[in-house]
Amino acid sequence: NIALSFLPDSYVQEDLTANQLYSISSQSKVMLSSLEEDITIYWVVASGEEDEYVEKLLHNYEDYSSRVTVEKKDPDLNPDFTNNYTDETIYNNSVIVECGDKYRYISYQDMYETSSMSYYSMYSSADEFAGESLITSAISYCTTEELPVIHILEGHGETELTESFQEALERDNLETETLSLLNSETVPEEVSCILVNAPSTDISETERDMLLDFMERGGRVLIISGTAEEEQLPNLKSVMENYGISVLEGVVVEENTDNYVYGNPVLLMPEMNSSDITDPLMEDNYQVVVPVSKALDVSEASEDVTVTSLLESSEESFLKDEGYDIETYEQEEGDVQGPLTLAALVTKDLEDDQQMQLVWIASSMMLEEAYNAYSSDANEDFILNVLEMMCEKDDSISVRSKSLTNEYLTISTADSSMIKVATMGMIPGIYLITGIVVAVRRRKR
Structure with a gap:
């Protein structure tokens, strides 16, 4: 026992929680193994107020890497300690990660995420522990000299990024700045990646030409633009058409019940093709949900x-060209037959090892919080993967929050129907047949 007391916790204690709440994942271990600078994690907590999950998680970070030191700071004994790091209200079990002159404060309140979901949307409350996700992100932030910047185009009624996605960008150490081209002659030299998020009005021809010139200089552009209620955005579409790809207006309707969710044939659960963007999702068996999407014709690409x-x-x-005026989900003459592309990556190799990258996602609502919840955050992860690729963020560390209660599966309408048949028909039927057999045998006796 005396000998064991000198061993790290990770060697003598087993994490028996269902979701490995205080263990560190393989992604975190890879990052910790590559550390070249010392990291100090200040654990701000009064004596007797220690959170078990936070305590064991921090010990595992310290045990895994000799570069990591955890120091406990009692706010009652050191009331002014946090003043140099934050002016926020300090809660017990909050954490400060520091490396050199960079640091990040993590509030204890942010470590526990509560999702309130509607009964009518077939969800219930789900609490998650985001401790590892936040701490690993903070270590990555503190050890990265220059963070990539995503420039978000404005001036065309673009949809604001959801709070959830903004937090995901921050955790992924991707910074954002707004970009207006309305009074510019060219895209500024410092810009490398542009996000165009669901504009409601079209860009000008001048802006279109600036975007095309930007990409021909090795720029990267992500366009999220789906079925339009009013304007068709011809100049924006011509960005894609410049490379021989047509943007087909309308709404994609799915008849295969394996490929849509919640009984709604325009809430698509599409097939994912192998790529650096989709492979991480496919490996972990996640499914994106693409709501109310138009389509892309990639058959005539340059x-x-x-x-x-x-x-x-x-x-x-099939694609129905009525768009939001759709009156039936039945296939009619003139509808474009599937399979249909809902998101495409276009690349072009340039001189000096430069590469143009353009991604178009044909649904304006993919980042909305409800549809992201339907996908168990896979929608956000998909778009984060696009941006990481465009920013050449090879050292990206993405650690999911861990459920404290139940995990929810995104299942197709077909699977949902089979489960209903099994639970409402087959299982009761088996009990009924078993009862009849038992009753008959007893009578024969």
Whole structure:
């Protein structure tokens, strides 16, 4: 026992929690193994107020890497300690990660995430522990000299990024700045990646030409633009058409029940094709949900570009050109037959080892919080993967929060129907047949 007391906790204690709440994941271990600078984690907590999950998690960080030191700071004994780091209200079990002159404060309140979900949308409350996600992100932030910047185009009624996605960008150590081209002659030299998020009005021809010139200089652009209620955005579409790809207006309707969710044939659960963007999701069996999407025709792409269809509907799907005025989900004459591309990556190799990258996601609502919840955050992860690729963020560390209660599965309408049949029909039927057999045998006796 005396000998064991000198061993790190990770060697003598087993994490028996269902979701490995205070263990550190393989992603965190890879980052910790590559540390070249010393990290200090200040654990701000009064004596007797220690959170078990936080305590064991911090000990595991310290045990895994000799570069990490955890120091406990009692706010009752050191009331002014946190003043140099934050002016926020300090809660017990909050954490400060520091490396050199960089630091990040993590509030204890942010470590526990509560999702309030509607009964009518078939969800219940789900609490998550985000301790590892936040601490690993903070270590990555403190040890990264210059963070990538995503420039968000404005001036065309673009949809604001959700609070959830902004937090995801921060955790992923991607900074954001707004960008207006309305009074510019060219895209500024310091810009490397542009996000165009669901504009409601079209860009000008001048802005279109600036975007095309930017990409021909090795720029990267992500466009999220789906079925339009009013304006069709011809100049924005011509950005894609410049590379031989047509943006098809309308709404994709799915007839294969394996490829849509909640009984709604325009809430698509598409097939994902292999790529650096989709592979991490496919490996972990996550599914994106693409609501109210138009389509992309990649069949006539220019010879000097490489096109990857990232998301596709099934062969049983079709495109109805009425858009929001759709009156029936039945296939009619003139509807474009699937499979249909819902998101595509276009790349073009340039001189000096530069590469143009353009991604178009044909649904304006993919980042909305409800649909992201339907996908168990896979929608956010998909778009984060796009931005990480565009920023050449090879050292990206993405650690999911860990559920404290139940985990929810995104299942297709077909699977949902099978479960209903099994629970409402087959299982009761088995009990009924068993009862009849038992009753008959007893009578024969």
